[in-house]
Amino acid sequence: MNNLAISLPGLELKNPIMPASGCFAFGREYSEFYDLSKLGAIIMKAATGTERFGNPTPRVAETASGMLNAIGLQNPGVEKIIEKEVPFLAQYDTSIIANVAGSTLEEYEKVAAAFNQTDQVQALELNISCPNVKEGGIQFGTDPFMAAKVTETVKKASKLPVYVKLSPNVTNITDMAKAVESAGADGLSMINTLTGMQIHLPSRKPLIANKTGGLSGPAIKPVAIRMIYEVKQHVSIPIIGMGGVSNAEDVLEFLLAGASAVAVGTANFNNPFVCPEIIDSLPETLNRYGFDSVKDAIGKGIM
Amino acid sequence: MNNLAISLPGLELKNPIMPASGCFAFGREYSEFYDLSKLGAIIMKAATGTERFGNPTPRVAETASGMLNAIGLQNPGVEKIIEKEVPFLAQYDTSIIANVAGSTLEEYEKVAAAFNQTDQVQALELNISCPNVKEGGIQFGTDPFMAAKVTETVKKASKLPVYVKLSPNVTNITDMAKAVESAGADGLSMINTLTGMQIHLPSRKPLIANKTGGLSGPAIKPVAIRMIYEVKQHVSIPIIGMGGVSNAEDVLEFLLAGASAVAVGTANFNNPFVCPEIIDSLPETLNRYGFDSVKDAIGKGIM
Amino acid sequence: MMKKENVVIKSVEQIALDTVEMVVKNPYISQKAIPGQFLHVSVEGHTLRRPISIADINRENKTITILFKMVGSGTAKLAALNPGMSFDVLGPSGNGFQTEGNESSTILLIGGGIGVPPLYYLGKELAKQNKEIISVLGYQTRANVFSEEMFRRLGKTFIVTNDGSYGEKGFVTDVIQKAGYFDYYYSCGPLPMLKAVTAKLADKPGMISLEERMGCGVGACMACVIPTDSEGGYKKICSDGPVFHTQEVSL
Amino acid sequence: MMKKENVVIKSVEQIALDTVEMVVKNPYISQKAIPGQFLHVSVEGHTLRRPISIADINRENKTITILFKMVGSGTAKLAALNPGMSFDVLGPSGNGFQTEGNESSTILLIGGGIGVPPLYYLGKELAKQNKEIISVLGYQTRANVFSEEMFRRLGKTFIVTNDGSYGEKGFVTDVIQKAGYFDYYYSCGPLPMLKAVTAKLADKPGMISLEERMGCGVGACMACVIPTDSEGGYKKICSDGPVFHTQEVSL
Numbered sequence A, B: 001m002n003n004l005a006i007s008l009p010g011l012e013l014k015n016p017i018m019p020a021s022g023c024f025a026f027g028r029e030y031s032e033f034y035d036l037s038k039l040g041a042i043i044m045k046a047a048t049g050t051e052r053f054g055n056p057t058p059r060v061a062e063t064a065s066g067m068l069n070a071i072g073l074q075n076p077g078v079e080k081i082i083e084k085e086v087p088f089l090a091q092y093d094t095s096i097i098a099n100v101a102g103s104t105l106e107e108y109e110k111v112a113a114a115f116n117q118t119d120q121v122q123a124l125e126l127n128i129s130c131p132n133v134k135e136g137g138i139q140f141g142t143d144p145f146m147a148a149k150v151t152e153t154v155k156k157a158s159k160l161p162v163y164v165k166l167s168p169n170v171t172n173i174t175d176m177a178k179a180v181e182s183a184g185a186d187g188l189s190m191i192n193t194l195t196g197m198q199i200h201l202p203s204r205k206p207l208i209a210n211k212t213g214g215l216s217g218p219a220i221k222p223v224a225i226r227m228i229y230e231v232k233q234h235v236s237i238p239i240i241g242m243g244g245v246s247n248a249e250d251v252l253e254f255l256l257a258g259a260s261a262v263a264v265g266t267a268n269f270n271n272p273f274v275c276p277e278i279i280d281s282l283p284e285t286l287n288r289y290g291f292d293s294v295k296d297a298i299g300k301g302i303m
Numbered sequence C, D: 001m002m003k004k005e006n007v008v009i010k011s012v013e014q015i016a017l018d019t020v021e022m023v024v025k026n027p028y029i030s031q032k033a034i035p036g037q038f039l040h041v042s043v044e045g046h047t048l049r050r051p052i053s054i055a056d057i058n059r060e061n062k063t064i065t066i067l068f069k070m071v072g073s074g075t076a077k078l079a080a081l082n083p084g085m086s087f088d089v090l091g092p093s094g095n096g097f098q099t100e101g102n103e104s105s106t107i108l109l110i111g112g113g114i115g116v117p118p119l120y121y122l123g124k125e126l127a128k129q130n131k132e133i134i135s136v137l138g139y140q141t142r143a144n145v146f147s148e149e150m151f152r153r154l155g156k157t158f159i160v161t162n163d164g165s166y167g168e169k170g171f172v173t174d175v176i177q178k179a180g181y182f183d184y185y186y187s188c189g190p191l192p193m194l195k196a197v198t199a200k201l202a203d204k205p206g207m208i209s210l211e212e213r214m215g216c217g218v219g220a221c222m223a224c225v226i227p228t229d230s231e232g233g234y235k236k237i238c239s240d241g242p243v244f245h246t247q248e249v250s251l
């Protein structure tokens, strides 16, 4: 058996590595660098009920070992994604995870239901944590009651397993995780970005036009590892880990903390080949630290 | 007039720069590098009711553009601090701020009251946010009701102005700030560290013996700037800003976000001279970006 | 097609105030690049790559010239590298200036500051097509002026400085009327300049090169969008641009 | 007194598996350092400094020798620097091995792995005081062995490797009895080794050098404490140590 393989609800992954939502669009650009069939899965950019243009620019800024972004869920809308993007990705031998976003319960429901039309998507990632949507997205992500509610709604609307993507901008991440687990979540995805801001001194204005943006990259890895470890002690659904991963050692750290698969976001921007490179070096890295397989390493941090 | 000077409750600072609590002990070590009279103020290491040894080692770990620490409030206890450390610092022409910590309301009260014995301390920094105290410290820092309660208690016990040090590990930092302002806080100090974890791959154990530690350094600066900016819109008490400051540009960014003075923590470890160097370059930096004085720049970010 | 390539530094030289000319060698990019394309440069210790335009190509020597201004930590670090060292780029990136099919006989190049460099490679290519070339190049002040001689060799060239310390005084738009007849223009420079230029030359066909802060530089992150009137409602500067027909985008 | 000093690299050489010897020049530190003190080294791109022991001093040439093992990103980056480059250190840091007033005639040096280097500078100083020196040096395997000849020049020297691929097989504690008579010992190496050594030599006076992860390196952050039985209840390895009398600290 392939020692990188891992089975999760709805997902038979040949390896645990997948690009994170929003950092890979719908795969077309990176498909020019390498064969997307290498990937364990692909998490698509957020889909909303209708087309969105997103926030004004500048939308990104660099920070120490990280970056801020406030893209604002720019996407062509769920119908176009199903029509044009999913079939493109379905050419490849990899799993497709759809990132579902919205401003209202109804929008979430609509988007989730829309993905029932296609057989080419294997799971949903429920984005209740995007800090860049003003209408209410943020409330879903920081209030356990609202998070449970949207999870239930989406579970009812969809035939697919649902991974709820948690926001780190909360006092108690375990409460959030437990709430969505009780509401029927099949898995968790964590973490999304920490809300941050950077002020451009010459203009005295925030560098990001939206004022605040989401902090990602190696800077936030310690927060991600802590939250995944904490949550893992209290839930029994699997976790897709992310936050600052840029090499195979980072992946192993996430596995030890309790993640069952790992998404790579920001690191794609500096190195378009980061995902296949991690996949290629993972077996040796597992080995070096005494593990036979990915499965073997999950949650094996000694606390 | 000195264009770096700034008046805050209880504090007439000749410049807005001070070492952050816990990163400068009681000044003795850094006094061998430079004259502490250069500093606007000094925030002492946390004082508790009685001597504490703190957490097991390792207590620090490096992260991308940051570090984790779990010192665990090691200190000789408030009485010895008043007897031995405060008089040492009082030799210098700088303001002294005492960082007050505890595990119970009673301990906070006792420590705060103890500082009434001396005339050499100008203000208290109420540390309700140290993530490394297990007995309950964390609750004070993440619950607005508890935060207000400990603020009131300390205000009653002390004759000194009280700056409440907020934890960033909360869903809503503004609620915390408003709660302590209503409870009588004279100022805020923010941010303390973000809770994080790092796993040492060869041993599979957390690098920090305490498992989790507080993340500090440039990595967290965007979170600090965001929180200070947010809070500044909703409170009228002054803010001592901190989190990843390592040069005069960073200081100006904190001032623009709404801080009235700025503390420097982690950066002392790499450069023991960082505080005097910042103080020396601040006038030119203010000038370059069109400000005549520190006062002139406070809250001048354009949003 | 854009690739991830290693380039080796051949020379680094300061040519004006805070402005550095760097020549790097890479067989692939030097054969493929067209004017207006850029390199997306990885700088050690930095999360994001830095986009820098291709200022010239020498196909024979397999070299690429870039000119950049030291404005922050990334460009400062790049400038501190020495010949023999190498770094990693994505390139050639983006869509450059289209010159084929352009029937115009006289071309006006309008460059502002660090927007001047890509116009030089473009001018050289246009000269090969026997176009007449007129250049209007704007700089802040005398100390910032660079590449003047190279443009003079391509054709009539006007230098403008904001403070009049060199050449004409004012903005490039103040000098355009002196340039005489032209039937097409290409422009690159700061956004306020491009706005003024496109407004002033609203009746002329032209292409402009735009800047925006970038995440991926390959079209995947949606950081660098600009509104358009076309179907999708937006274009990505990194992959649809950085060069656009003036009617394509709304500045 | 410790200062923040710039040191200039004179040479960098790999002397064993993953082990680098670096000679740096600095007038102040080379005059002040005593055996057992360390340099707190700033490595570009890293938040925290790296503590590295002083392995030798040449007062005349004003040079300091350090030996370090590449175990992570900081030491790897340090090893990649070239002669002529410089970096910033705090030093000489900490309290070193006390040799004055030591009336002992025969000294045993017990080093393990990357704990061996500081004992060399110590041994040289002790040799000047006409002590007889016996060394027991432990390494993991043959490829890790370094500095053997230098210690042999100081006196009788036993090499031990864990796997027996070179010298004796086993741990340093297996060889101590073969060393013969000595009346004082100095030891530096990994914590498990120091525990075994101090347990085995409980009746002998000695000094040991300890390691702990450091924040400030100057005594201000309380990162590097070790419990003691003395009044304060703890000592700081960076400023009270790294060298302690064996009775001073509880391992």
Ligand SMILES: Cc1cc2nc3c(=O)[nH]c(=O)nc-3n(C[C@H](O)[C@H](O)[C@H](O)COP(=O)(O)OP(=O)(O)OC[C@H]3O[C@@H](n4cnc5c(N)ncnc54)[C@H](O)[C@@H]3O)c2cc1C
Binding pocket: A061, A062, C038, C048, C049, C050, C051, C052, C053, C054, C067, C068, C069, C070, C071, C072, C073, C074, C075, C076, C114, C117, C118, C210, C211, C212, C213, C214, C242
């Ligand atoms: C298509 C394109 C071509 C360019 N060509 C050139 C060129 O030929 N010569 C030249 O000097 N400059 C050019 N620029 C601008 C150049 O990219 C920035 O000056 C550079 O990225 C600044 O990096 P820094 O680290 O020095 O500055 P910092 O301000 O420290 O950079 C911080 C972040 O902001 C981004 N950033 C800062 N200024 C700009 C800007 N004007 N445009 C886009 N991103 C920015 C950086 O890439 C980085 O991510 C070009 C920009 C674009 C978009």
Ligand SMILES: Cc1cc2nc3c(=O)[nH]c(=O)nc-3n(C[C@H](O)[C@H](O)[C@H](O)COP(=O)(O)OP(=O)(O)OC[C@H]3O[C@@H](n4cnc5c(N)ncnc54)[C@H](O)[C@@H]3O)c2cc1C
Binding pocket: B061, B062, D038, D048, D049, D050, D051, D052, D053, D054, D067, D068, D069, D070, D071, D072, D073, D074, D075, D076, D114, D117, D118, D210, D211, D212, D213, D214, D242
């Ligand atoms: C007083 C003292 C003297 C030392 N002398 C030497 C010497 O002469 N030669 C030598 O090779 N090593 C020595 N060490 C160990 C050396 O400091 C570490 O190997 C080095 O810091 C590792 O850095 P890194 O970036 O390569 O490893 P990483 O693991 O990437 O470092 C991450 C962080 O952990 C710290 N760290 C990692 N290992 C250690 C360790 N063993 N002790 C303390 N901090 C550590 C680093 O300083 C850094 O802050 C000494 C340690 C101390 C405390």
Ligand SMILES: Cc1cc2nc3c(=O)[nH]c(=O)nc-3n(C[C@H](O)[C@H](O)[C@H](O)COP(=O)(O)O)c2cc1C
Binding pocket: A020, A021, A022, A023, A045, A046, A069, A071, A073, A099, A127, A130, A165, A191, A192, A193, A215, A216, A217, A218, A220, A242, A243, A244, A245, A263, A264, A265, A266, A267, C215, C221
């Ligand atoms: C430019 C950018 C866009 C993103 N867009 C989305 C998104 O549409 N949906 C989502 O759930 N997360 C989005 N994220 C968050 C990432 O999926 C990921 O959770 C986060 O960036 C942490 O991982 P990283 O540090 O590896 O980037 C985005 C992140 C970035 C940097």
Ligand SMILES: Cc1cc2nc3c(=O)[nH]c(=O)nc-3n(C[C@H](O)[C@H](O)[C@H](O)COP(=O)(O)O)c2cc1C
Binding pocket: B020, B021, B022, B023, B045, B046, B069, B071, B073, B099, B127, B130, B165, B191, B192, B193, B215, B216, B217, B218, B220, B242, B243, B244, B245, B263, B264, B265, B266, B267, D215, D221
């Ligand atoms: C080693 C260390 C010890 C600290 N001890 C304390 C403390 O005793 N009391 C406190 O309020 N904050 C303490 N802090 C937090 C700092 O005062 C500061 O709020 C935080 O580190 C962010 O600033 P920085 O990024 O500049 O370090 C400590 C931080 C560090 C790194």
Ligand code: FES
Binding pocket: C213, C214, C215, C216, C217, C218, C219, C220, C221, C222, C223, C224, C225, C236, C237, C238, C239
């Ligand atoms: S920079 Fe990512 S889409 Fe243009």
Ligand code: FES
Binding pocket: D213, D214, D215, D216, D217, D218, D219, D220, D221, D222, D223, D224, D225, D236, D237, D238, D239
């Ligand atoms: S490292 Fe800070 S006290 Fe020793």
